[in-house]
Amino acid sequence: MGKRKAIRRVALAAAVALGASACLSSNSGSSGGSGSGSKSGDGNVEVVFGFGGSQSAGFRAAFTDWEKTSGIKIKFTEASQSFDTLIRTRVAANNVPDIALFPQPGILKDFVAQGKMTDLSTQLDVNKLQSDLIPGVLDAGKVGDKFYGVPVSYNVKSLVFYPKKAWQAAGYKIPQTQAELTALTNQIKSQGKTPWCLGIAAGSATGWPATDWLEDYMLRTAGPQKYDDWVSHKIPFNDPTVKTAAQAFENLVLSNGNVLGGRKGAVSTNFATAGNPMFNSTPSCWMLKQGNFITQKGFFPDKIVANLDSEVGVFYFPGESASDRPVLGGGDLAAVFNGKDDDTKKVMAFMTGPDFPGWNENAGFLSPRKDWDLNKYQTQVTKQIAVIGKNASVFRFDGSDQMPGAVGSGSFWKGMTAWISGQQSLDQALQSIEQSWPS
């Protein structure tokens, strides 16, 4: 028995010793410097990105010729299902890539706050970019007065898709204002049809399509200034203006008979296929508000995608008046971890420059550059969307993507889901999101 006690003591002592040796790491994470990324000037640059499928293929192909002329070898790391997980794990392990394309500025800003990112003015001619890019898109990667992320692609979310043939047969007209949109909704409903398609289910990201709706209404009912205040938390998340915006969404879409399947149906319908009932022989719903990615292969039925221009119509999700044209969008922000590598600078310059051939064959992505030739887009629908983006009175980056991760890809999604599904009232949902905002 005495022996056993002795062993226990030894074990305890070992545990204590281990405990004592384990203390907090004194923030030794090298801030984008030594030990991170590939070595300087070795001709290798690692790029991590979060898109997959044809976008990924197009993006890789864009570098093929350039790699030969520049002598720089790109290592592509695709994390299409788990960008957040991958990048957070690698940053925590201090095993960062050279460049990451962040789909959500929120996470980028988390890393900026931790001192992991490089000020892009040391890498690129930021002033020139500011005049080269569509106004407003560059602001998404701005922290304080420094730029940490520059969009290499952008997308438009203030869009409504409709079944072109059935729509023309029914004689509906494109609404130019919110009032006209409401009138159209009521007209469709009065004919015994369901006006809106909506699906917010997206696995662990369930709820995000609803955040786009709320953001688009914030831009319209509260205006861009309030929108910015809301996104940067200068006003609380549950500010009365937010409630007004949410109610506008509720009145148009969520009220009885306006959406296919009702509120619970919307919550359990996957966003990717939510628009497909529009293409039934008689449409089960008539309008789908969604970002331009939805026109890619794999979302609408294949035979619709194959004849996109004749089957699918798109219009701008209107503002309060015909001249008020705010556009909500997103994009992939290229950001640099290792700022001391000249190869990385070259890759950044190429990706953001006029010669980058990345996006012409992909309906899912638009070029953020003003000098991009619209005729390079392969469908009328994409061209139309690009024009909507260009004609924006103001462009704002997706708000939930800019908020801290805990809100933007956490409580905001969950709150909208709980509200639409009926677990929480609107006030409760907005309040719980407000409480989750990291101090």
Next chain:
Amino acid sequence: MIKVLNTLIAVVAGVGGALVVYWLLNFIAERLPGKWEDRVKPYLYLLPALAAIGIFLIYPVVQTVIYSFANQTSTQWVGFKNYTDLFQQKDFQITLVNTLLWILVVPVMVVILGLGVATLADRLRSRGERTAKTLIFLPMAVSGVALAAIWGFVYEVRPAGEPQVGILNGVVTALGHDPVAWLQESTFKLNTFMLMVVLIWAQVGFSMVLLSAAIKGVPDDTLEAARIDGANEAQVFFRVVVPQIWSTVITVFVTTVINVMKVFDVVYVMTGGNFNTNVIAVRFFNELITNGNAGRAAAIVVVLVIAVIPLMIYQVRHFRAEEAAR
């Protein structure tokens, strides 16, 4: 080809490396004078295993406890703030209640159903018994995510008027009712119970196999003696069979409880913790990956560890008592 080669090298190097380590340890022990060789040798042989446990189990646990008192990037102490924050959140309270419900319901159901199936299968002829057991054991071989995806189809809901894919709503609409969004029905925790069904379905096979083996180990003469004394079948089962297999029942129960405390995939895939169905492991994942809050994530794990410890102690004691009785 390269993969095969790599595997071969790994196996040879791994086994060879282990041999070399033990040979070295043995060599050291043999250098020691007389009695010391025998005294020290066992501990030297245990050393690699202890080191592995120390590095991969004890050290991370200690470090996690330490991080749970630090901020989200583990750079500053915050005292008990992570814990107080957590327990004040309504969301986390619901999560705890759900986890508790899982712990209360699932292991009991798994034991009862496993026992029932094992007893009934025991009455079948050997062929029927084998078939029945194989079928019931099959779900054990399915990974958690696949399991959740399969049951996702069972609970699938489509808007009224569209063809229903899910079998439950197929039945409901065939009877003339509107389709029900099962996983969103949080009244009386219906959706949480529907998620539990998935795990129970997967775990009953395991429970059945162990309990069936135990039932077969019950000596026939005890059953005969009871029957001769006039006991009916229910009495035979509850008073003769069950007491004799009780230790297996406990083992199954405790193992299932520990599995249930860690339940993640079913909830993560089917509801993502929405609709008031969140459990502690999903919450931990969200806190660490979505929110990037290492401190709070660590605090959640510590809560989980503290909750598991009494069970572990109970199981170890139970196991020791068993050993002693043998």
